Amino acid sequence: MQWHYFAWQADSGNSLRELEHLTAIRNAFRNHLFTFDEGELQRHENLMPCVIVGIRNPVVVVTDNDSSNAEVTWIRPGVPHRVSFGQGGAEIMYLDGVGFDTTLPEVGALSQDWKALPEFFESRNHEALLEFRRKLEGKDTPSDPAVMAVVQRLYDDPFLRLSQNELANEIGLERTQALRHFKATTGQTFRKFKIWAGILAAAHAGFNGEKFGIAGIESGFSDGAHLARTAGEVFGITPTQGLSGLRRFISVPGARG
Secondary structure: OHHHHHHHHHHHHOOHHHHHHHHHHHOOOEEEEEEEOOEEEEEEOOOOOEEEEEOOOOEEEEEOOOEEEEOEEEEOOOOOEEEEEOOOOEEEEEEOOOOEOOOOOOEEEOOHHHHHHHHHHHOOOHHHHHHHHHHHEOOOOOOOHHHHHHHHHHHHOOOOOOOHHHHHHHHOOOHHHHHHHHHHHHOOOHHHHHHHHHHHHHHHHHHOOOOHHHHHHHOOOOOHHHHHHHHHHHHOOOHHHHHHHEEEEEEEEOOOO
């Protein structure tokens, strides 16, 4: 890909500001923390890698093929599962773009040091978040800045009607190749990443007092019912149920921008 040459040229002669901008683009993936009260999440599939920390009690995760009962649990994306967390609630964290080792089980317990992860969201400690992300990475493949620039645009404007052909033009590949390259870089399909960016924007708006219908439309959904269906598929809970038990929502960029 051409960006390897571009990155080398930047190291050789471009200004420090341009280097910092390139680094920020290459780390455009965001991390998200939802702090929930005691409750359950119905059967759903995460669109991004997920880590759940039980605040006072273990978290129970049940998939079609496996289960986990642990203080800290990770869940691979695309795995249908249910979650229950007891008194004290849970910290549910999504680490966008982390490439899980595909040989790992669908769910699994993590070590006790992961219990510190929510603190790094609160303090916006980018370096610590990056270190935890690296612990889950199944491969260390540099991100393509052209794809990361598209990711940044989707985060910033989930209402953006970016088509597959426009994606291809943005990253300089034929349409089918562009879709495969986007998934290889982000870990998710172009369509589902757009859904993810939209549901995050709607959650943020709702958490800050916006009405569901308006939040959904402004985030790219056709109406409140469309938002509710998507929330059930992605989070296992309706927007009303989710916001009633949501104590904290923090979204942290992967790099200082």
